[in-house]
Amino acid sequence: MPRPTARVLTLLELLQSGGTRTVAELADRLGVQGRTVRRYVDQLGELGVPVESVRGRYGGYRLAPGYRLPPLMLGEDEALAVLLGLLAGRRAGLSTAERTAGETAAAKIRRVLPKHLARRLDPLLDALAFTDRPGEFDTPDAEVLLTLADAVRHRRPVSLHHTGRDGRRTERTLHAYGIVAHAGRWYVTGRDARLDEDRTFRLDRIADARTLPGSFDLPDGPDPAERVLSAFATAEYRHEVTVRIHGTVGQIRAGLPASVARLADGAPEDDAPESNTPDGNAPEGDATVERWRVVELRVERLDWLPAVLASLDRPFVIERPDELRARVAALADRLASYARDRTPGPA
Template sequence: MSRPTSRVLTLLELLQSGGTRTVAELADRLGVEGRTVRRYVGQLIDLDVPVESVRGRYGGYRLAPGYRLPPLMLSDDEALAVLLGLVAGRRAGLTAAERTASETASAKIRRVLPKHVARRLDTLLEAVDFTDQPGESGTPGTPDTPDAEVLLTIADAVRHRRPVSIRYTDRDGRRSERTLHAYGIVAHAGRWYVTGQDALIGEDRTFRLDRIAEPRTLPGSFEAPAGPGPADRVLSGFATAGYRHEVTLRIQGTVGQIRAHLPAGVATLEEYPPVAGEEPAPERWLRAELRVERLDWLPLVLASLGRPFVIERPDELRDLVIALAGRLTSYARRA
């Protein structure tokens, strides 16, 4: 920061302390001449800081009554929420100008954070990945608010590859204690997850962060496995998880055309093997499998595909699609 700028800020701090300050007093405190003080006051006024000039023997400068710049004081939770929001915003299709504003705002917040808080937040941001994909219904889920200490503790365990003990409450309300080898933290469809190996059973698991309590880093270390990254592990886990309905479709098109409507976190895609001697076509029939809690959102997704499809199961989905087609036909025939 240049010395003139630093002195202008010092002048503002002196005026914020209250009362009227004479030009001579301000010049002495700032180590400048009287005319320089007046120039600095003019700069504050140009910035819409309401500096008043007081005439008379004991005159000088003061701030307008009731005016005070609020200090930027953020708790760990507040700083965490703001920085993660800015990072997520930069990945959400912002314009170049909006991304620049997001980056400069993030940099300003980092500069005023205590060093120990800034280090922990940097550790978290290094451990977080974003899927940039909607949930099962095609829209983001209801956002959760993970505890800041949970996020920071698990992020530290991810970075240093240390086991972490957690208390977990599943969706049925059952509570358990687990030891997790955390590979990474993932933000998906408005929720936050950690993926890693459940050390007790030796299998990979994904846990919602808002259901985790009392995380505690344990001695020791582990090696993260090679293969898919944390975000891909979470998406593949969702696509193969057990839900109320199992859906199988055959869709004609490219992988890109289908993935635009049925992302990896919603469906798995498998190409049918090519027929011997047949030239591979760019738009082939692909098998799509989904496991979902509800079927009511799928007819509109299938309609939006604009591609030929066949519903192999369940019959209930076929009935919903036929009903939607009937409604659309009746609407189109109305005068």
């Protein structure tokens, strides 16, 4: 390919990345002078590519809004990144469309790849295996997701129709703080304007979203991801559990992460050591100090908790419920009986 033609295609690729590019920036990237950049822009215009000239101090060139771009030009690393991203997104449930949409998108990319590149990528994609099985997830509506994202960016209230776990449909006005992907699900977290309370909603349960007039201020406090994890840990479930565990925050979080349990004594959630007290000891609230900490959980079932508490290998006291105390004692008896039994098992 002649060098001027290659530079024109490179210019198109730079403009496709979005935003306004100055003449000086384009000239530096292409290794030419400014007047040559203007000539290349004219050539794109002759090819039907609508390049706009932006005046002013930060002016330059950009593609006209809404222009349907020609096929993308992907290098080997870029093509591999896109295909692996589609594959991993489908398996993790992080998709806004049906499974077939991701599959057809990947197939289209593979069809237009040069043969030498396809020969290198296909063996990897065919040989790639995952240790977990792909899950079946309810994907959110793409229009709902984009509407909520716009509301988050511009801090605009949004009206949404949500279906709860009980099947009841309600209309909410939400001040959306952020969108969070967690464990194969999409969530939006924010302030319910009518209830004046923080709420977290699954996007696949939102049937419609509409931006409303007005604006709101983003409050201080945890970021959206922390808010979603906190909502999981404090949700209403069948059992309320309170356990005092002796250890550092890191030791406790190894078995009871923030999405499952809440530290009720306000201990910091990071392991960065704080400044020492004058006597040389770490302060009482330091996350790296081994001390008694109150841990609270709300769970539907208790059968998994005894093994988790045992795996922490830290002293603990169960304050409630009594049923959990009985389950832990039963597990301890079983483990003790297994340790005492010297009868050989089946070959």
